[in-house]
Amino acid sequence: MGREVLLAWVKDRHDVPGYISVSVSVCQIFLDYVCFLCSRGAFSEVVLAEEKGTQRLVAIKCIPKKALQGKENNIENEIAVLHRIKHTNIVSLEDIFESTSHLYLVMQLVSGGELFDRIVEKGFYTERDASQLIHQILDAVKYLHDMGIVHRDLKPENLLYYSMDEDSKIMISDFGLSKIEDTGSVMSTACGTPGYVAPEVLAQKPYSKAVDCWSIGVISYILLCGYPPFYDENDAKLFEQILKAEYEFDSPYWDDISDSAKDFICHLMEKDFMKRYTTDQALQHPWICGDTALDKNIHESVSAQIKKNFAKSKWKQAFNATAVVRHMRRLQLGTSLEGPSQITPTSPCHAQALLLQEEDEEEEEEEEGPGRSLPHCLLP
Template sequence: MYHFNVILLNIPGTAITSPWKQAGNTHLKRRCIVTLHLGAFSEVVLAEEKRTQKLVAIKCIPKKALEGKETSIENEIAVLHKIKHANIVSLEDIFESKTHLYLVMQLVSGGELFDRIIEKGFYTEKDASKLIQQILDAVKYLHDMGIVHRDLKPENLLYYSMEEDSKIMISDFGLSKIEGAGSVMSTACGTPGYVAPEVLAQKPYSKAVDCWSIGVIAYILLCGYPPFYDENDAKLFEQILKAEYEFDSPYWDDISDSAKDFIVHLMEKDPSVRYTCDQALQHPWIAGDTALDKNIHESVSAQIKKNFAKSKWKQAFNATAVVRHMRRLQLGTSSEGPTSLPSPCRNECSGEKISTPHSAPPTFASKFH
């Protein structure tokens, strides 16, 4: 368990202050090992808690990079503190140094959704149905908590472990929003291919936008390509605004009518009649036995390879590869190999003193990559 001060930025020239008092200094008892991800204004490193040898992911955010982004990171922290679910990557702690803000996250090491599907030799509608059920359970939980993710997409779906029956985890709450009393939002955000028509139309929207995105994900899981695509953004947006998509032959010939019906109810243009998570969880394709057992791996994996390049953020060493390497070395008996990547963030977060609270905040759950 980490027990450190939860802070809110304290960037010179801003009015942001920490709601938690700071008292004393102590060295963080962990060892930063390797960079897992380099983002636009943050770095994620693999770290080991020295006493327990527990591996975690630490998102390191330079305070200089946060100028002008205070609201975004505050929002992400607020969301992460609020949620705890088995299919959502958890936030274990937050602390600061003079130059960085650190989010200590649960380590998710099972790899990306598409990678796992491609690696399988056997993949069916039932497999897709089980994946979507887990996503629906997690998003229903978020919606019940008054939280809208707003950026659900395959890249934000990661496997918890390398086990064959590993659960799926939702990550990346950078665009999430806690609903207010009116339960509608208006900020245009999300990833174009997965965003709901009402968002593109710049109309007020609600948690129904997440259900649309789940429909898009389900579509891709069953055929390997997106329902909307065009090199021209204007034409792509026009397709989405009109909800123009097809179940093309031959890719959908072996897919059940029940699966198609499920998708149609989620990818409904009118958000007022679009399926909610509760309704989707009760659909026969999820709750019943209508999902087929036929192997669709060859077709789906071929289309995934063709239509989805490796995620741009993916580095030479991802969490899966690093954890495998660490296990081979019996968790940290060597600092050579892929664990020796240089990182100013790792150097700083391993050696700096950090502030601790009078009493440790409770542990909450959520995600990040």
């Protein structure tokens, strides 16, 4: 913080929409990034950036200082949290730059896409796969809790795959609502995402890190059936369900799921937070550390419910890091655009140009059925 950054943004509106060339000069350190718009939120933009010298890819969260007015505590809290944590399953903060108008958070790039997208794309998916995913999440959240940090907004959208590899690890992102606990303290601020928030938060009672364990229970439930444990179009009725912890293991969706998995979920989605499993206890459950998770393929049922209950409205959003990295790999294998081009063959911009071309080609296919998922780049 406090370092001056000189940024020169140059948009080429003719060759590639959203293309931005960014040169960053920080004291005696000179970094040259080639970037394109990756994702735009209400208060910030995230760009995929390639460091020309090393071709290392990162994601830069660009936050206008005007948008921070009155929210300084939020961003300071997020940075304070990110500075403290270093875990293999948590998206890391690599650097911070500041200009007169913007704050720039340089984040580790995760390019494997969102959790639900990958499950839908799979051809084979079992309880054991879900157990291994939850094991990684529990391990990361236990690390946070041991550090005195509560995430407070765990949900599938904040769970990203590190890479496109079949055996890629899962990563936790978005620490905008996280909180560093004071010794022996409890929290009372109502926050989180409806559907994943714990009963005590909705009841406006003091709460603790147990809220994260509830959210992991909800995520586990969805991973095994494809639909949420609580749902109603009326928010008041939805909150009433959560407050009462009213959920069922409905037939036929849960008929092939083990009793051990259901027991695991019940211990996490326990209304009484004093009786609710901690991360330590959850990690010791046989469904996580033992061999009770079944190997039966449940992909057809789960993926069908995910498509039905979690409509991917963002499939057609601005192009994302995942898709671009995928195309960059193709380019490195020798694929090239037809005709002359001034775009560097291995650059993200070249990959995005291919993506623009394929978007038009796949327009009609998406009208006939579900389009292929283009997971967007979501970073803290």
